Amino acid sequence: MRYIALRWFAGVRTICAVLAVTAAAGGSDSAAAATQPHYGGTLVVELHVPTLVLDPTKWKTGAPESAASEQIASAVFERLVTLDRFGRFQPGLATDWSHDEGWRRWQFSLRAGVQFSDGSALTAAEVAAALQELFAERLSEKGVVTAASGTRVILQFSSPMPDLLEQLASGRNFIFRREADGTLLGTGPFFVAEFAPAAGSVATARYKLLPNEKCWAGRPFVDALEVHLGVPALRQLFDLELGKADVVELSADLVRRAQQENLRVWASAPVLLYGLQVSGEAGGAPRGSTGKADLREALSLALDRATMASVLLQRQAEPAASFLPQWLSGYAFVFGAENNVERAKEIGKKLVGGSGAGGAMLQPLKLRVDAGGDLAKLIGERVAINARQAGISVQLQSRAAARENLSSASANSPRAGEAPALRLIAWRYSSLSQRAELDAITASLQLEAENETSTADAEQVYARERRLLTERGLIPLVVMPEYIGLGAGVRDWMAERWGEWHLADVWLDGKKSVAEGAQP
Amino acid sequence: MMAVAAVCIRNLLFSPRMVLANFRYFLCVWMLLSGCVACVAQTPEEAVRGLARRIAEMRELPEKVSLEWVNISSLPEAESIVLRAGFVKELERRVVTAEEPAIAALQVSVRETPTNFLLVARMVMNGGEQVRMAELPRVGFLPVMATGRGLRLAKQLLWQQTETILDTGEFSGTPGSSPNIFLLRPDALAIYREADERFIEIQELPFPGYKYVSRDLRGELHQGKDGAIAVALPGLNCVARGPAEEGGRWTMPCAAGNGVKSNASPVTTSSMTGAKRGSDVDPQQVATLRSNCDANGWRLLSAGSDWTQPDRLLLVNTEAKREESVASLDFAGPLRRLTGGEDGKSALAVVFNLTSGSYEVYRITMVCGR
Numbered sequence: 001m002r003y004i005a006l007r008w009f010a011g012v013r014t015i016c017a018v019l020a021v022t023a024a025a026g027g028s029d030s031a032a033a034a035t036q037p038h039y040g041g042t043l044v045v046e047l048h049v050p051t052l053v054l055d056p057t058k059w060k061t062g063a064p065e066s067a068a069s070e071q072i073a074s075a076v077f078e079r080l081v082t083l084d085r086f087g088r089f090q091p092g093l094a095t096d097w098s099h100d101e102g103w104r105r106w107q108f109s110l111r112a113g114v115q116f117s118d119g120s121a122l123t124a125a126e127v128a129a130a131l132q133e134l135f136a137e138r139l140s141e142k143g144v145v146t147a148a149s150g151t152r153v154i155l156q157f158s159s160p161m162p163d164l165l166e167q168l169a170s171g172r173n174f175i176f177r178r179e180a181d182g183t184l185l186g187t188g189p190f191f192v193a194e195f196a197p198a199a200g201s202v203a204t205a206r207y208k209l210l211p212n213e214k215c216w217a218g219r220p221f222v223d224a225l226e227v228h229l230g231v232p233a234l235r236q237l238f239d240l241e242l243g244k245a246d247v248v249e250l251s252a253d254l255v256r257r258a259q260q261e262n263l264r265v266w267a268s269a270p271v272l273l274y275g276l277q278v279s280g281e282a283g284g285a286p287r288g289s290t291g292k293a294d295l296r297e298a299l300s301l302a303l304d305r306a307t308m309a310s311v312l313l314q315r316q317a318e319p320a321a322s323f324l325p326q327w328l329s330g331y332a333f334v335f336g337a338e339n340n341v342e343r344a345k346e347i348g349k350k351l352v353g354g355s356g357a358g359g360a361m362l363q364p365l366k367l368r369v370d371a372g373g374d375l376a377k378l379i380g381e382r383v384a385i386n387a388r389q390a391g392i393s394v395q396l397q398s399r400a401a402a403r404e405n406l407s408s409a410s411a412n413s414p415r416a417g418e419a420p421a422l423r424l425i426a427w428r429y430s431s432l433s434q435r436a437e438l439d440a441i442t443a444s445l446q447l448e449a450e451n452e453t454s455t456a457d458a459e460q461v462y463a464r465e466r467r468l469l470t471e472r473g474l475i476p477l478v479v480m481p482e483y484i485g486l487g488a489g490v491r492d493w494m495a496e497r498w499g500e501w502h503l504a505d506v507w508l509d510g511k512k513s514v515a516e517g518a519q520p
Numbered sequence: 521m522m523a524v525a526a527v528c529i530r531n532l533l534f535s536p537r538m539v540l541a542n543f544r545y546f547l548c549v550w551m552l553l554s555g556c557v558a559c560v561a562q563t564p565e566e567a568v569r570g571l572a573r574r575i576a577e578m579r580e581l582p583e584k585v586s587l588e589w590v591n592i593s594s595l596p597e598a599e600s601i602v603l604r605a606g607f608v609k610e611l612e613r614r615v616v617t618a619e620e621p622a623i624a625a626l627q628v629s630v631r632e633t634p635t636n637f638l639l640v641a642r643m644v645m646n647g648g649e650q651v652r653m654a655e656l657p658r659v660g661f662l663p664v665m666a667t668g669r670g671l672r673l674a675k676q677l678l679w680q681q682t683e684t685i686l687d688t689g690e691f692s693g694t695p696g697s698s699p700n701i702f703l704l705r706p707d708a709l710a711i712y713r714e715a716d717e718r719f720i721e722i723q724e725l726p727f728p729g730y731k732y733v734s735r736d737l738r739g740e741l742h743q744g745k746d747g748a749i750a751v752a753l754p755g756l757n758c759v760a761r762g763p764a765e766e767g768g769r770w771t772m773p774c775a776a777g778n779g780v781k782s783n784a785s786p787v788t789t790s791s792m793t794g795a796k797r798g799s800d801v802d803p804q805q806v807a808t809l810r811s812n813c814d815a816n817g818w819r820l821l822s823a824g825s826d827w828t829q830p831d832r833l834l835l836v837n838t839e840a841k842r843e844e845s846v847a848s849l850d851f852a853g854p855l856r857r858l859t860g861g862e863d864g865k866s867a868l869a870v871v872f873n874l875t876s877g878s879y880e881v882y883r884i885t886m887v888c889g890r
Contacts, residue, residue, distance in 0.1 A: 037736045086877030087635045087658025166635060218735035330631040330638030334651055432634050458638055458653040491826035498634060504735060
């Protein structure tokens, strides 16, 4: 009893001393600088996509439509590690990590005291379950992501994973808990409080996210995050001008206009690639691998990428000669994108005349535009014009027309099952691992899988990419940044140059909530 | 690669357990055969020398090559020059390098990726191009603690670190003793003393059992009249007391409390515990200064907008408007904290350097004349 009383007395004495000193302080003036963030307000984000998919396992890698879902998901879910813009891996849900010499076995220690937005504690078993879903194809046959001792997670891969941290810090690799009804819970700074689908007089669907007060990294600055979906590009610009939205997507054709109107425009590194896939054996293409290579070379030489970037895309894009962009690979400048129409004509003549090793090319080549939007169609038309200049006839085919074509043709028709010779694709980079991006495009375009490469060594990745371009018929055209328009009151927009937003760090400067004052 | 080989051979020869040794041997052989350069932790110098060796081993490499080295990355130029020197030294063991055009031109370009600096060496030989690369982790070039005393105008860099600094202060622990620099981090209060133009850590006082939870930077240091240092963190108050005798240890009892509060709404700019700030105070005023030059009072004002922009400090007479600033200081990042000094003649600024990603502490003083 005496012991307890003494301890109580000592505790009170400490508190009193602390309070006394705190009260006496102030002899020196000390203050936060003028840049100190403020709490409060509603951040209104407008997106072009009509729907969001907040389940990372359902995202289609490389699909531009998945990018918006990833941006909003990053406000709800967290990663084991993050990468800062100085090249440092920072602890996220994991506080430390290690691996064996062969880079197959990785061990992560989890941060203590992390809670989901419903207040339940994050466990190693839940992290293991999420990783098991995300890395299902990469894990060894034995299985394994295991939860060890409640605070550690061990991943055992069937092949070396030297770039695992890059992968975990990007793309779809968020940690979640799947509920019985299939919905996902996250530990991130926000949680989805409300979803209002587009219906009747309301033209746009709307998500409302509220702060997760239990977030281990602290409460986000804004009181609510409203995400409006299916908002057309021009409408987004108007809403930004009128103060109805704080964060909007800017299409390439509206960037200059926004800048001329003194709106704040943020640009990422080039994250969206437009490219052509040359398919052999189909749609009027010359037969055989040599014919395909010749066609690829002729088209690549015929394409005027510089004009596409500067005129068609109003200098909001860059010509691309490689699949991986310079900021991601570091070596993209080694690839050249020569524009030589005369040389293209020579090769084209061979293909059309049938003197090429691959045999005669049937005319015209069908170009299917897989990417959505007017921009893709414009690029497709420019490709057709450039090809025609080299004597190669290309006919544009929309995705819908291609489907109709296939379904209307009878089974015995020679056109049945005919795939286009060329496909225009749009690819959104989502991983910070070069190898993972190459794996993803190989799988996505159903290119012949290569019996390699388990290392992330730059030279080997470079050699692999060179083969992808020369042997697998991929022709990069242009790469574009993502452009974001920011409201005047938006502060600390600290998005990563590879495009990932940090909505929890954004605060609103002295303005009332947009949603309170205006009807969207 | 050679380092791996050396380790492998040593393990093979001296491991008492043959089974394990054999396993390691096979593992090493596999690593060597697979050319897993990235798997090996190398210093930048080793990586550069390795690149030079691989270039020197190219088939039909002429005896004389011209070297063009360009740095198109955020790698500091001084570091690039050091790497180039190491590269040339290693290369010259096998070939002669020259500045003027020679039989073959070797171009080395320093580029970067999100995680690495990449040296890309290109050489055109016999009508074809050979490409070799070496990766250098960017973290290998992050700034280390700087002890610079170099006075740049009125801005003196005192400290630099990659860990977060919440607040800083220059206080004497006990009356009459020389001042110490206090750095408040989310996990500890670190105390340094300047000696021979270097800062020596005297003591680090951790906050046992405390978990810092805040998205903004909230934490304050204030000195009381008795010389004790009050530490206010979200949910925690501590008092650091200096030793009674020179060379003794500091103590710091802590208690849960209100600590420091956040900016509760967009309307108020700050509600700092302990700081004397009235509602009529200009929110841009962040510190006052006295100078030896005149009898005027001066204010230091921050010109920054948010934490994504480089900041500028303006020196304004206490009687003058912001637009009438007489001097300014530019920083490579946002000013996160500004604290007036004990003597009123200097201030300490915590700046987050947007280029290097480090927190920096500057002493700001007024200089008379030009």
